Amino acid sequence: MNSNHTNLPPRAKSGGKGKKQPVPKKKKSPWKSFFKFVLIVLLIAVLAAAGYAGYLFVKGNQVIEKSGIDKPVAPGQSAKEKPLTVLLLGTDHRPETGTYLTDVVMVATMHPETNSSTLVSLPRDTLIELEGYKSSKLNAYYPRFKAAYNAAEKKEPGSGIPAEEEMKVMMSKYLGVNIDYVTVIDFQGFRDVVDTFGGVDVNVQYNMCHRDSVDGTDINLTVGPQKLDGKKALDYVRYRKSMNCSPKTKESNDFDRNARQSEVLHSLLDRMKSFGGVTKVGNALDAVSDNMTTDFEQQQIRDLLMTYYDIGKEEVKFMPITGEWRSPNVYINNDELDAARQALQDELAGKHNAQGTEADSKATP
Known part of the structure; x- marks a missing residue:
């Protein structure tokens, strides 16, 4: 099964003669x-x-x-x-x-x-x-x-x-x-797919903490660029609100979660496309x-x-x-x-x- 089609969105291009026009950022669903x-x-x-x-x-x-x-x-x-x-x-x-x-x-x-x-x-x-x-x-x-x-x-x-x-x-x-x-x-x-490709690179925008002994959730992420393994990548895309943490961390709405899901998926795609990912x-x-x-x-x-x-x-x-x-x-x-x-x-x-x-x-x- 062989294809050169990745179906990835093309990179936005800018430039040309004269004043550079800002390229509107396309919203991703x-x-x-x-x-x-x-x-x-x-x-x-x-x-x-x-x-x-x-x-x-x-x-x-x-x-x-x-x-x-x-x-x-x-x-x-x-x-x-x-x-x-x-x-x-x-x-x-x-x-x-x-x-x-x-x-x-x-x-x-x-x-x-x-x-x-x-x-x-x-x-x-x-x-x-x-x-x-x-x-x-x-x-x-x-x-x-x-x-x-x-x-x-x-x-x-x-x-x-x-x-x-x-x-x-x-x-x-x-x-x-x-x-x-x-x-x-x-x-x-x-989680297994993320771990297979050696994690994903993300930029955590704010601290995220949520602990719940009932369902085993234990999210504890700190702000900043970092590589996440499968468990933490799942925590990153699932985080909604702080629970059983002191101090409490910022809540996350559905738009924030959707943006993080897109970030993780694009990082995963990049790793899949690399030579190391192919193997x-x-x-x-x-x-x-x-x-x-x-x-x-x-x-x-x-x-x-x-x-x-x-x-x-x-x-x-x-x-x-x-x-x-x-x-x-x-x-x-x-x-x-x-x-x-x-x-x-x-x-x-x-x-x-x-x-x-x-x-x-x-x-x-």
Whole structure:
């Protein structure tokens, strides 16, 4: 699997004859950054250097065989010929906590003829009120479904349906599209990938301290440029507010957190592109496969790679849905939700429209 396309945004250029004009700084969407990370996780072999492609092709196949389901793709269902809808979940699962709250919930539609995608994201605290389901925060459903499935396996009252399948059914109903596949990536996978590439370089803008013995959180970062390992990089992007610390440190809003996520992801990309990073891609592939759950068939993953390996940022429409925070829930904007539903349906119909992403511009820091 070989490509010279990195899909990285081009560097801004300035200069020319006469007075130098300031180049306006383009706002980056945190959801765009996360989606790029998901693509990196799934397509990391494609982003590596050409000289390493032979090894990565073999290694990539090993990961595909370990991650994907060993069954054939149904006739007419290949990503090469059929538009697909994928549910992407990022959970807070770590060995020390055992929790499965979904901090990231996204739905992506992709069309092979237009080589394009529409990505909708929902706030983790969105209050879901849907017929057939008990009203709750969006991020609570996956662990609830998981507990019900585990109970059934122990011959106790439970659903007997995998949590991933339950999430597909619920989100299909909520967004009005049929979701074909689901991929779940956990915090441990993020930490392992960062450690594989030797950490990330960031500039911590202010001290961050948060300690919570209940979930094992122990964030203690000091201001200044530094290299962070996987654990501290996760602390850096997760930090919200100070707790059990003296003196208390400055609180962090969602815009601050999104900017830090983008900073970490760009640093990780730089390390992946370096020669030293290329030689570590195989280990990163192992880290990804060990911390990812998906119901993609092995061949379907290969079909995705072949079909969308060169998708550019211009062909991806990002629609993070916003809302109003009224503790403890987010009440989403219904107009934005309706627009997102329509955009997903349009993508599946081959009517990709990269314009009209007002929600995206509102959500950027």
